[in-house]
Amino acid sequence: LDENENRRKQVKLAEVKVSILEAKQALEECISSQEFSRAAELKDSITDLENLRNNILQEENTDTRQEDKETRTEKTDPETLLRCLTMCVELLKQMAMKTRIGPTMSAILSSLILPSISNAQPAVRNMAVLCLGTCALHSKDLVNTHLVLLLQIAQLDEAKIRISALRSVVDLLLLYGFTLLAERPGPAHQTSHSPADQEDQEKGEEPEEQEEGSSTAQSILMMLSDFLDSEVSELRTETAEGLAKLMYSGRITSAKLLSRLVLLWYNPVTEGDTRLRHCLGVFFQLYARESRxxxxxxxxxxxxxLQTLLNAPATSPLAEVDVTNVAELLVELTRSSSLIKPGDPQEVCVHDYLAVRVCGEMLKDPSAPEVRLYAKVLSSLELSADGNRTRDLVTLLQQVTQEVKDRIALRAVEKLIGQLQDSNSQPDLSTTTLQPVDVNTEDAANQDVDQSAKRPRRGQRKPSTAKGAKKSSRSAESSEESDGENVPDSVPVPRPSRRAKTAALDKTRLDLSALINQEDNTS
Structure with a gap:
């Protein structure tokens, strides 16, 4: 239909042009023959034909303009927007981190990215969020302007878009840190002309800016902490991975969040989340070995x-977690020997602080059932060999033995006290091992060994220790059976040596022979 209409207009225009040419030729003939009345009529007809020609040309121009407008109309369908946003994301990924946002990218941000965030299609919104987060990596001003928007999207939108916004927030915090929140520009203040007024104004603004930045950081940490309890497993996993990155990079140092990650790792609810378990398992090892x-x-x-696990209600999944396994993991992570860069040997060991904390917890409630667990933790610690610290810890452990009544825990604490006292009484071998070997010293040591005949030989220690282990296990069973009874505490008696036993038997045999001789004499 459009082609036929255009052809009809073209034919009509050609006819008008031919009529104009014929009328002009007739006008010239009338003028030459001096027929002025006829010439006036032809002139009027030529004017009408030219007006008709101009109207036809104007209609053609308007039609072509409409066609151009239709071809140049901006498309806003979801497929086109998604294609354009994808190209923007790939372009931003290829840009270097130090490259700032130019005028062209700023125009794309204002005309394409920001309007697409409110689009009805989730795929378009998700790609727009990725574009905004990637743009913010290249400009602090964009972070200050749109960080609140990203936080709102992370809390209110669909799960996939929330995860994209959360990744963007974590990346921004990894790059700029939480100090960027304190540097956010506030509203413009009126400038004062007096220098004293300016100083007072600056002094009053600094605490306000610091408080605002700390409150924003607290709100972000609270949001991340709430996401750890989310029912959406992908969001929970992404949050745990983000917190692990922030803690490992040193942007966050929080014992509460670390405790939340440990509980999340042991929670039976996350048993099927392989990515979460693998991520946290690698993080704990690397994080603890990195520094003191x-x-x-x-x-x-x-x-x-441990208190969270011990106080968990029976309906909670945390009630199924093995508390002893958790304690063993935390003890292994805090060993000084596992550090990549060992610290100063004269520095107080982390296990020393942990031993004091555990002793204090035992003294708070000596009759609590977890006293046995704390005693087991104490016996597995790597304590420093410093004399003053050892004496202080022995004093604290002796206070524990006076308060705790559980026999198994008491036996473990007493054994630890004996080990600490023995290590404290022995000379420091680290100073003697670095000295050269002296022959005279070696001979004197051999003489001392020969003189000490009462010591058992090295091969004779194994059966005695085995018997002692059996005896301790039997005594442990008897103590467990008699926990409910009020039995007085037994005083540990040193076991006599084999020579002492033989001497006692010989003495008894001599006494019996004397009695037999007396009976024979009387008879």
Missing amino acids: AHQECVEECFLPT
């Missing part, structure tokens, strides 16, 4: 984590 400060953070979260 990280081990101190693990030590600080030790008691809160």
Whole structure:
């Protein structure tokens, strides 16, 4: 229809042009023959034909303009927007981190990215969020302007879009840190002309800006902490991975969040989440081995984590977690020998602080059932060999033995006290091993060994220790059976040596022979 209409207009225009040419030719003939009345009529007809021609040309121009407008109309369908946003994301990924946002990218941000965030299609919104987060990596001003928007999207939109916004927030915090929140520009203030007024104004603004930045950081941490309890497993996993990145990079140091991650790792609800379990399992090892400060953070979260598990209600999934396994993990993570870069040997060991904390917890409630667990933790610690610290810890452990009544825990604490006292009474071998060997010293040592005949031989220690182990196990069983009874505490008696036993038997045999001789004499 359009082609036929255009052809009809073209034919009509050609006819008008031919009529104009014929009328002009007739006008010239009338003028030459001096027929002025006829010439006036032809002139009027030529004017009408030219007006008709102009109208036809104007209609053609308007039609072509409409066609151009239709071809140049901006498309806003979801497929086109998604294609354009995808190209923007790939372009931003190829840009170097130090490259700033130019005028062209700023125009694309204002005309394409920001309007697409409110689009009805979830795929378009998700790609727009990715574009905004990637743009913010290249400009602090964009972070200050649109960080609140990303936080709102992370809380209110669909799960997939929330995860994209959360990734963007974590990336921004990894790059700029939480100090960026304190640098956010506030509203413009009126400038004062007096220097004193300016100083007073600056002094009043600094605490306000710091408080605002700390409150924003607290709100972000609270949001991340709430996401750890989310029913959406993908969001929970992404949050745990983001917190692990922030803690490992040093942007966050929080014993509470570390305790939350440990509980999340042991929670039976996350048993099927392979990515979460693998991520946290690798993070704990790398985080604790990185520095002593990280081990101190693990030590600080030790008691809160165990108390959360011990106080978990029966309906909670945490009630199924093995508390002993958790304690063993935290003890292993805080060993000084596991550090990549060992610290100063004269520095106080992390396990020393942990031992004091555990002893204090035992003294708070000596009759609690978890006293046995704490005693087992104490016996597995790597304590420093410093004399003053050992004496202080022995004094604290002796206070524990006076308060605790559980026999198994009491036996473990007494054994630890004996080990500490023995290590404290022995000379420091680290100073003698570095000295050269002296022959005279070696001979004197051999003489001392020969003189000490009462010592059992090296091969004779194994059966005695085995018997002692059997005896301790039997005594442990008897003590468990008699926990409910009020039995007085037994005083540990040193076991006599084999020579002493033989001497006692010989003495008894001599006494019996004397009695037999007396009976024979009387008879």
